[in-house]
Amino acid sequence: EVQLVESGGGLVQPGGSLRLSCAASGSTLTSHSISWVRQAPGKGLEWVSYSGTTSTTTYYADSVKGRFTISRDNAKNSVYLQMNSLRAEDTAIYYCASVYHYYMDVWGRGTTVTVSS
Amino acid sequence: QSVLTQPPSVSGAPGQRVTISCTGSSSNIGSFYDVHWYRQLPGTAPKLLIYGNTNRPSGVPERFSGSKSGTSASLAISGLQAEDEADYYCQSYDSSLSGWVFGGGTKLTV
Numbered sequence: 001e002v003q004l005v006e007s008g009g010g011l012v013q014p015g016g017s018l019r020l021s022c023a024a025s026g027s028t029l030t031s032h033s034i035s036w037v038r039q040a041p042g043k044g045l046e047w048v049s050y051s052g053t054t055s056t057t058t059y060y061a062d063s064v065k066g067r068f069t070i071s072r073d074n075a076k077n078s079v080y081l082q083m084n085s086l087r088a089e090d091t092a093i094y095y096c097a098s099v100y101h102y103y104m105d106v107w108g109r110g111t112t113v114t115v116s117s
Numbered sequence: 118q119s120v121l122t123q124p125p126s127v128s129g130a131p132g133q134r135v136t137i138s139c140t141g142s143s144s145n146i147g148s149f150y151d152v153h154w155y156r157q158l159p160g161t162a163p164k165l166l167i168y169g170n171t172n173r174p175s176g177v178p179e180r181f182s183g184s185k186s187g188t189s190a191s192l193a194i195s196g197l198q199a200e201d202e203a204d205y206y207c208q209s210y211d212s213s214l215s216g217w218v219f220g221g222g223t224k225l226t227v
Binding site for chain 2: 035044050059060061062101103107110
């Protein structure tokens with residue numbers, strides 16, 4: 001079974017940028033579609049972005065469209081989420097998850113993003 | 118405001134049975150998209166509990182069961198145990214939004 005580990009979170013000022021990474025082990029990412037899901041403090045889960053097994057298939061939630069970009073480097077067994085023009089409402093724990101038949105079967109532990117001045 | 122609607126909280130005594138509802142619309146649950154359920158223990162990542170409306174991943178006890186009818190779905194937990202205290206989320210796919218959607222989550226108190 002694939003294991004996923006997120007990294008790259010931190011404190012950033014409004015308007016700033018961050019790049020999150022999702023590294024896989026135990027399996028090659030070439031056979032896994034990946035989504036990013038976030039959870040604001042004390043709130044529920046919100047789907048953010050999806051990458052099919054190749055970089056050509058990507059989808060975004062309306063709340064991040066035009067600001068976030070998902071990409072993958074199968075050679076490094078990793079998926080990335082480039083987050084630009086960050087806002088306070090982007091503050092959340094960001095999870096990457098393997099997507100199989102429209103559900104998330106494996107989740108990482110998450111990385112925390114805080115957008116504040 | 119979540120696309121899928123869940124009760125904010127449910128409670129039950131040890132050994133009892135509780136159900137958590139998840140209501141959607143014709144563009145998600147009411148379409149041919151399945152409903153999936155996740156459990157999130159405090160301070161941890163969500164974990165898949167039910168997939169494809171009724172299926173349990175390996176390791177999930179038979180006490181947990183799911184169903185779907187029309188534009189709604191339900192998660193039932195029988196034989197409640199203290200360790201079942203967690204947040205439960207339903208999830209589907211929405212064709213109008215072209216994306217994955219979650220319920221707002223239900224906090225189960227045992």
